[in-house]
Amino acid sequence: MKKEKHITDDLLSQFSTGEELFSFLGELQTRGIEKLLEAELDGHLDYEKNEKSDNPNFRNGHTKKTIKSKFGESEIKVPRDRDASFDPIIVPKRHNMLEGIEKVVISLYSRGMSTTDIENQILDIYDIKISPTAISRITDAVNQDIVAWQNRPLEPIYLVVWMGGIVFKVREGSKVVNKTIYLAIGLRPDGHREIMGLWLGKNESASFWLGVLTDMKSRGVEDVMITATDNLKGFTEAIISVFPQCQTQICVVHQVRNACKFVPYKDRKLFAADMKPIYNAPNEQAARLALQHLSDKWKHKYPYAVKGWENNWENLTVFLGFPLEIRKIVYTTNLIENLNGQIRKYTRNKMSFPTDAAITKSVFLAIQHATRQWTRPLKNWGMLYGQFCLIFEERILKN
Numbered sequence: 213m214k215k216e217k218h219i220t221d222d223l224l225s226q227f228s229t230g231e232e233l234f235s236f237l238g239e240l241q242t243r244g245i246e247k248l249l250e251a252e253l254d255g256h257l258d259y260e261k262n263e264k265s266d267n268p269n270f271r272n273g274h275t276k277k278t279i280k281s282k283f284g285e286s287e288i289k290v291p292r293d294r295d296a297s298f299d300p301i302i303v304p305k306r307h308n309m310l311e312g313i314e315k316v317v318i319s320l321y322s323r324g325m326s327t328t329d330i331e332n333q334i335l336d337i338y339d340i341k342i343s344p345t346a347i348s349r350i351t352d353a354v355n356q357d358i359v360a361w362q363n364r365p366l367e368p369i370y371l372v373v374w375m376g377g378i379v380f381k382v383r384e385g386s387k388v389v390n391k392t393i394y395l396a397i398g399l400r401p402d403g404h405r406e407i408m409g410l411w412l413g414k415n416e417s418a419s420f421w422l423g424v425l426t427d428m429k430s431r432g433v434e435d436v437m438i439t440a441t442d443n444l445k446g447f448t449e450a451i452i453s454v455f456p457q458c459q460t461q462i463c464v465v466h467q468v469r470n471a472c473k474f475v476p477y478k479d480r481k482l483f484a485a486d487m488k489p490i491y492n493a494p495n496e497q498a499a500r501l502a503l504q505h506l507s508d509k510w511k512h513k514y515p516y517a518v519k520g521w522e523n524n525w526e527n528l529t530v531f532l533g534f535p536l537e538i539r540k541i542v543y544t545t546n547l548i549e550n551l552n553g554q555i556r557k558y559t560r561n562k563m564s565f566p567t568d569a570a571i572t573k574s575v576f577l578a579i580q581h582a583t584r585q586w587t588r589p590l591k592n593w594g595m596l597y598g599q600f601c602l603i604f605e606e607r608i609l610k611n
């Protein structure tokens with residue numbers, strides 16, 4: 213049966229301007245809210261208006277209340293009961309803002325806008341005055357979501373986990389200090405990527421990462437096949453202490469950048485060209501020959517540039533033991549770097565954050581925006597998963 217249209221062309225034809233239509237929709241919302249409030253009170257009292265009841269609590273007139281919504285400010289009549297136990301759901305007591313406008317405020321905040329900018333934006337668009345205090349109260353409601361998200365159960369197995377940090381300036385007492393948001397992205401057996409959590413600490417360190425890994429394990433992670441991290445001292449040892457069977461890959465891109473720091477600009481292009489055969493090698497043996505060539509040619513001139521490769525060789529070449537398709541996703545932490553870039557885009561308007569809670573809230577909301585497109589498995593996932601199953605068959609089947 214075809215559904216009957218409640219908004220007809222005849223109804224719409226009476227509006228000659230968008231402003232008239234907007235005003236009508238605002239009035240329609242007001243009337244609708246009042247009807248819903250009456251229905252809520254019926255349910256609260258357990259009898260409808262004009263019905264007889266033995267309930268000692270009964271209707272006690274109305275109070276006027278000004279509410280704010282995307283249609284501007286409007287005045288509604290809120291029904292009362294005698295013992296004042298009625299607390300509406302649609303417009304709760306001590307609240308004068310509908311959910312729609314609160315979502316707009318949170319959305320603007322997540323895009324890095326300050327409370328003053330949000331106040332001006334809402335005033336320009338909806339002609340509603342919202343104080344910075346009210347904006348902070350609205351965005352603070354996100355804190356409950358953050359706590360639940362940070363403590364949610366994780367999958368028992370992750371095929372790859374990329375880990376990295378991003379530094380922000382945060383006010384601490386009378387000083388502004390650097391603090392690090394630690395991030396971990398896990399690749400699940402269904403091919404989807406997942407932000408496993410965010411953790412706030414001071415300077416990035418292996419000891420803090422040990423706490424992060426322990427937290428992952430306490431939330432249900434039983435095994436990780438491969439990790440991709442930067443070359444932080446002690447990072448590999450921290451991973452192995454929590455997930456002993458994990459293979460730990462140090463980011464090759466980070467190593468290339470770090471090596472180039474020790475090479476003057478005039479030789480950097482040639483040095484970079486001589487590093488390419490190392491990470492483009494078909495296997496570890498060929499990579500070692502390429503490293504030997506690099507060492508013979510440059511070590512006498514730039515010993516520290518070559519030393520980084522030699523000292524971290526085992527963890528830099530883990531990816532060479534995998535098929536080409538897996539190599540592409542584990543040899544670098546670019547996935548974390550790209551996410552950090554998205555977070556920076558949403559937080560670039562803030563030179564520093566007033567509290568730890570403020571930075572956590574901003575990064576959490578930025579992550580929600582940045583990962584909205586993560587709705588599909590990785591490209592060619594069927595083939596990739598088959599390769600993972602061949603290499604880690606017993607551990608995957610176990611979980």
